[in-house]
Amino acid sequence: MISKCFRRNLVFTIFLFLLPFQIFAIDQKDCEKMIIEGVEAMNKKDFTKSLQILTKTRKIAQDNKWYREEFLATNNIGANYYMRLDYGEALNNYLDAYKIAVAHLDEKSEMTVLNNIAILYSRDRKTEKAEDYFLKAYELAGQVNNNISKGLYAINLTIVSNEKKDYKTAKKYIDEALKLTLDSPYYLLARSTYVETLVNLKQFDEAEKISTELLPKLNGVEHSEYKTQIFYNLSTIAEQKNDLQKSFHYLKLAEASNLNYDFKENIFEKFSNLYKQKNNIERAVSYKDSIMVIKDSVNKIKNGQLFENSKIKFELQNSQKNLAESQEKLTTERSLFIKGILLAIFVFIIVFWALRNSIVKNKQQKIIEQSNAEIAKLELEKEKKNKEILENQLKEKEVLALLEEEKYKNEIEAKNRKLTTKALQLTTKIELIDDLVKTLSRQTDDFENQDVSNIIKQLKIFQRQSREEESFFIHFEEVNQGFISKIKTLHPDLNSNDIRFLSYVYMNLSMKEISSLLSITTEACRKRKERIIKKMEQDDNLDLYDYITSL
Structure with a gap:
């Protein structure tokens, strides 16, 4: 392994080597951050700060031939001058940005600066020039299939055509703009411009209808210009319809919502x-x-x-x-840092040579440690396999035990089924003897036949013996070992008749079947059940079968 001392020296040497580059190097991401900072200052009307940042950024981008950053800085410098109403300086910067876009960047950048130049000419009342640049941006957007930008430029061409009173051309552009900006943020602008075009074409009813639909959507400062234009157009419509009172009303609303100082003149x-x-x-x-x-x-x-x-x-x-003075100073400092780098490299070589033997030794030690680790790993795997074999053996024993238990349960269930069948047969036999005794009893009453009476007596004796047969319970105890003794232990107050009754319930015989075996009525059988539950000190609503089978 490499020693901690060597690692510390290596890190320190690399740090010294890279330090001057970290101090002096400014990459494209830094340039982008500076541009964002400059734009934020411009939006806050701090034009001095914005221009200083953007001018510095442009110089850095020019030195490094970062054309996109140079374009963005130059374009935003033009925007600063435009907002300061210095249209001449703004135009110069926009033209410089346009040259960069054409020579080095894509069509999107070119379209952006063309649109800015066109807006500048439009503000300066140079309609023809504005139309030329808007048209170039519009055609370029069509070539690259950028429909949203094309829609925006179509709106601008509509505005210029309206200013030139070329309403037919304005209608053509605004119809296209409405389709292209349908799902974009420019759709409200397109609809507002469409209203102005309809007013110029004297389609007042349609313009008024669309204006009524648009007004509820034009809330907030960002839509104040659209709202002002709508009110202004509604005032014009009312004027054309000779409704001067309504025209005054809408014009006052336009004045109240207007934030554009230039539009006050209109x-x-x-x-x-x-x-x-x-x-x-x-x-x-x-x-x-x-x-x-x-x-x-x-x-x-x-x-x-x-x-x-x-x-x-x-x-x-x-x-x-x-x-420029700072750059000269930085150049001097860079020279000093380069000398420091050379010194650091020299120190690094000496340290590397001195620690080379230590590195070789550490490598050998590492190989030995890896071998030991492999041996330990193999032993661990062997122990793991032995453990898995033991676990599998235990699982097999558990499965065999479960199978034995399942076999035992099945045997008990089979014997219980035999006992149940025997009990049901005994019940049937007793019921049959009961019916026979009743029938013969009726005949005896009618004919007073002594032989028949003797047969009835013998049948009753046989019936009593069938009911008192103990072999059933001997078999029951053999099959369900421990049940009767468990019942007696838990409920010592139960007598032999109660135990007999519970045995029949345990075999899941019905009340009717139990009453027949005990030669009592079904109602008497239910009462015996209630008495037994009470003896067992259980709730009256107890399910007796569920209770005794769960013991």
Whole structure:
């Protein structure tokens, strides 16, 4: 065996050898964790932290040529700038991500970034460009048979077609989207967009029906945008049907559920038009002024975001400078660690050479121990086999004993059956003599025949002798040894007649058969049974047969 000292030295040497790689090495899983951390910071609106993490991750991925991680980092950097309303910087990052996807990754990554670019153009009111990129993503999804993504891109193409007032094309795309997204999370979005398309096509009744079905399902903040659009469309339907009161009602509901600052402009525009139709010029003008205020607010937000973006870019540049300095420092430290590795290897060689003889000796000792273990194992197996032979012999003896016991039981049962048959024959004989005596008695009364009377007397004497025959009980005791003595021991108050009665019960004779053997009525037989149970000090409801057979 290898000594504990050698094992400790070996583990320590390997640790020294791998230590620098453990410190400096960052694998793809670490990169993925950093990307997740960056996305979480972005979702919490901590854009500075998110961009610092994602920029660092992208640099690591570029150095190691990890294209998927580079793509994800770049794509999410673009998402940060998109949420900061810096559409120019967002587009640059999306285009970089698209180049990585086309050159090194699969179609799914390509579709994702195409859709992001299209959304960016749509937000910037560049409808034609948005449609081009949505169409590319849609066609690519069709080529790879990704129906759910294709359905989502069909919804986006519907929205763009509605913005272009190309309602026929919008209807074609939304019909396809409804089929493709039937069992997906995008189905509610598809239905909501379908309502908007129906309103544009002036199919108001169908649009209103679907809107009524959809509204109960649009609970929660995540569906607020869909809910706002439904209320807005219902307001438009009511306006087209000249029901201005209902139109105002739905528009107010749309305003209450709206969380999109940009969409306020559309809501206020409709308020202005509705008040104009009611000839309330003052309120119409007021809402027009509110639209200008909203536009100014959006511009201020965008300008503020651009300033913040400039600050973030400066911080990123500073962070990149610090990162470069850190890498230089790490390079120096790595050089020192490499020297340490060489020293550790030298120590390892010396230790290995010094302990080699000890290892050989330990191997020999191990062989001896294995031989002893084999001998002990063989002895144990021999002992186990001997034990199994003894167990088998014991089992055989037990089986023979059971067979003998079963044979004895069968013999007893056969003798009991003979005794039962004999008792039943005796009962039959007694009953026959009883009938004969009764018949002859009637004849004697009629004819006063002395010979007949003598025959009757002899029959009665024979009948009495048959009932008192003791040979039956001698045979009964031979067959059922110990039964009568056990009964007498447990219940000493029982007399010989009681024992006779219990013997008949033990043979499972009926009350009628027992009464015939004892020359008493069936009712008297039952009363005798009750008296015997009472003598035995047992419960009145006792099953006498079960009791005596269990003794």
